[in-house]
Amino acid sequence: MILSAFAPLLRNAGLANLTRDTLLRMDPETAHGATITALRLGLAPQQEHKDPPELATTVCGLELKNPVGMAAGFDKNAEVPRPLALMGFGMVEIGTVTPRPQTGNPKPRLFRVAPADGVINRMGFNNEGHDAAFARLKGLRVPAALGVNIGANKDSEDFVADYVLGVKRFADLADYLTVNISSPNTPGLRNLQADEALTRLLDAVLSARAKAKTRVPVLLKIAPDLDETAMDAIARVILATDLDGLIVSNTTVSRDPVAGMENAGETGGLSGKPLFPLSTQRLAQMRQRVGTLPLVGVGGIHSPQTALTKIEAGANAIQLYSAMVFGGLDLLDRIKRGLVAGVRSAGKKNISELVGIKTDAWARGEGDVS
Secondary structure, three states: HHHHHHHHHHHHHOOHHHHHHHHHHHHHHHHHHHHHHHHHOOOOOOOOOOHHHHHHEEOEEEEEEEOOEEEOOOOOOOOHHHHHHHHHHOOOEEEEEOOOOOOOOOOOOEEEEEHEEEEOOOOOOOHHHHHHHHHHOOOOOOOOOEEEEEEOOOOOOOHHHHHHHHHHHHHHOOOOOEOOOOOOOOOOHHHHHHHHHHEEEEHHHHEEEOOOOOOOOOEEEEOOOOOOOHHHHHHHHHOOOOOOOOEOOEEEEOOOOHHHOOOOOOEEEEEHHHHHHHHHHHHHHHHHHHHEEEEEEOOOOHHHHHHHHHHHOOOEEEOOHHHHHHOOOOHHHHHHHHHHHHHOOOOOOOHHHHHOOOOHHHOOOOOOOO
16 A cells, blocks of 8 residues: 555654645645545544534435535545544545446546646546445445435446436435536536436436435536526426435636646646635525525635635535645634634524525625635
8 A cells, every 4th residue: 555654654744744745746646546545544633522513404304513525526436435524524425436437537637736726637437336336335334424426437328327327326325315417527428417418317316216215315416617597497407306405516617717827728627726716606596596405515615714605605515625635634624613613703503594695695706705
């Protein structure tokens, strides 16, 4: 294993320092693999105290100890959901997993846009497939809400059938499922966000869910690169179903926030700090369209203030990933402390009371993070 020889040193230094310093000097994909290995070795700090009651919330019927989750893409193969939960995440989403293993796109396929704290990836759903993820998760106790993000194989003749297979395989194992149709790195996948295609997909997925032993919540993950008409169509389709929620949003193909920077010309989806304004505006715009439907906000959260802002824009819960590349694993604790401070300074008792209080401003593009 990559880090086994250095385990005693890393236990003293802490994984957070490793992430901020050593890992940033590595090739990005190598660094990611090293982080997964370190977590598997038990080198991540564990949460010492229970989360304060201000952070307890319920999303899609799931009782969360806090509203902060690890987004899909970090633990693609369900290798470390338990260590992540023990760190203090309220939700842990593994995947994206596809029915059959696939290698993804050729390397290099992961790039830092360091001046902007951004990341561009064109991974292409590289993962070990349903069987491997299922074997790791079966019987595993994860002290957080466990999500399984399901996708379609690149060479599949029927993307919808692949999502149905994902529901059938993980519906009785996961606390929730995420239908990922918004990655820009599988050709044709985002076409499933269109009106008729989305109707067919959700009909098939939710019909498969209805046949499972338990009614697992199903969320849909959408792209930030949607115009008003597309958002209207998505809202119209999902409100006619019993879909449980939306995750807003995936990465963007836009390069406006990082134009001219190193690696900005690489093909793929942009995430990290530069994504925050766009993803937060789309979150607020979808909140306006779907009423009280649960929303998970993801994209560009990089500080306690941006985490709070995402909730004020309309998120019932939030997810992190790219920011931890630059901010370190202790970012989770800092964000939770910031959310508690935000609740108390507003004179409220619970984080749920702040959901959507600034939706309209963010939907108009007038939101501010100061």
